[in-house]
Amino acid sequence: xxxxxxxxxxxxxxxxxxxxxxxxxxxxxxxxxxxxxxxxxxxxxxxxxxxxxxxxxxxxxxxxxxxxxxxxxxxxxxxxxxxxxxxxxxxxxxxxxxxxxxxxxxxxxxxxxxxxxxxxxxxxxxxxxxxxxxxxxxxxxxxxxxxxxxxxxxxxxxxxxxxxxxxxxxxxxxxxxxxxxxxxxxxxxxxxxxxxxxxxxxxxxxxxxxxxxxxxxxxxxxxxxxxxxxxxxxx
Ligand SMILES: Nc1ncnc2c1ncn2[C@@H]1O[C@H](COP(=O)(O)OP(=O)(O)O)[C@@H](O)[C@H]1O
Ligand SMILES: [Mg+2]
Numbered sequence: 347x348x349x350x351x352x353x354x355x356x357x358x359x360x361x362x363x364x365x366x367x368x369x370x371x372x373x374x375x376x377x378x379x380x381x382x383x384x385x386x387x388x389x390x391x392x393x394x395x396x397x398x399x400x401x402x403x404x405x406x407x408x409x410x411x412x413x414x415x416x417x418x419x420x421x422x423x424x425x426x427x428x429x430x431x432x433x434x435x436x437x438x439x440x441x442x443x444x445x446x447x448x449x450x451x452x453x454x455x456x457x458x459x460x461x462x463x464x465x466x467x468x469x470x471x472x473x474x475x476x477x478x479x480x481x482x483x484x485x486x487x488x489x490x491x492x493x494x495x496x497x498x499x500x501x502x503x504x505x506x507x508x509x510x511x512x513x514x515x516x517x518x519x520x521x522x523x524x525x526x527x528x529x530x531x532x533x534x535x536x537x538x539x540x541x542x543x544x545x546x547x548x549x550x551x552x553x554x555x556x557x558x559x560x561x562x563x564x565x566x567x568x569x570x571x572x573x574x575x576x577x578x579x580x581x
Contacts, residue, residue: 348373348408348532349394349425349501355402356389356556363389365556366403371501376523376533378543378564380573381553387536388430390553391505394534395427396420408500422450424500428507430536432490436479440470440489443478447493456496463492484515491522502526503534508542520546544568 349371356364364386371377379387392398394405396417405412412420426447435443444463448456464471467488473480478489487507494502504523508516520542527533527546537543544550544564552560552573560570567573 347371347406348375349534350406351390351394351403352406353403354390354393354400354405356386356393356398357401358389363556364393364400364553367551367553367556367558368403369551369558369561371532371534374527374530374532375549376527376535376547378535378537378547378550379553380537380540380543380550380567381559382538384555385553386556387553388505389556391427391429391503391534391536394420394425394503418450421497421499424498426494426497426499426502428487428490428494428502428504430505430509432483432486434478434481434486434489434493436477438478439475440478440481441474443489444470444492444496447496451496451498459496459498463495467492482515484511484518487511487515487519488522491526495526499531501532501534503536505536506538507535508537508539516542540573 347370351369354364354367367390369377379390381387393400396415400413407423407425410423444460469485470489470492481489507519511519523533523546535543535547544567547564550564550567551558560567560573
């Protein structure tokens with residue numbers, strides 16, 4: 347397994363946001379984490395990124411124990427997060443935002459990788475020297491993905507990337523996720539868009555109040571009546 351998470355616990359004071367969650371992502375796989383607001387999805391990703399120290403459990407990435415590693419160590423090892431709400435620096439240019447993703451890597455091949463990102467996202471190329479604030483929500487999401495890609499990750503973790511996007515951009519985003527996965531990148535996808543996430547993922551985990559409620563193949567989850575009741579109907 348590329349990523350292996352065992353019995354993870356994340357707390358804020360008395361709030362147990364993540365309660366003994368285990369999951370894994372194999373090389374080349376897309377795994378989705380589903381669950382409604384407050385289920386603990388973002389807390390799980392914060393612990394994986396290293397922004398929040400887990401109170402228990404173990405995080406292994408590519409055979410290395412990352413449980414207490416710094417965010418920089420994890421990013422350098424290939425764990426990149428596209429955060430909830432995109433977290434674009436709106437007072438910086440599009441290009442400067444992309445460069446933020448490159449600070450841990452060397453200059454080697456950087457221009458080529460930047461060119462590849464501009465080729466993939468023509469809307470970013472034409473706005474390269476403009477403030478990121480001019481971008482639409484969908485373009486900002488593409489920039490957030492581009493910023494993660496420029497770090498040359500092996501695992502991309504996305505936190506509700508489709509939130510707030512128009513249906514057209516949601517479709518584009520999922521096509522992009524499929525495309526970068528086809529290129530060999532493993533993906534851990536946190537979503538509330540259950541339909542789309544189960545369509546693109548091979549496996550999934552459903553969290554409820556910090557606990558694992560269900561897990562299985564995407565096909566099994568899509569066919570599960572309790573999931574259909576809880577989420578698919580509302581989607
Ligand atoms: N910084 C924080 N301080 C205190 N409680 C938090 C904080 N972040 C999240 N929580 C709580 O942890 C639980 C899980 O939240 P979160 O991980 O954001 O869930 P999700 O991303 O699935 O909506 C919720 O009860 C939330 O109120
Ligand atoms: Mg969240």
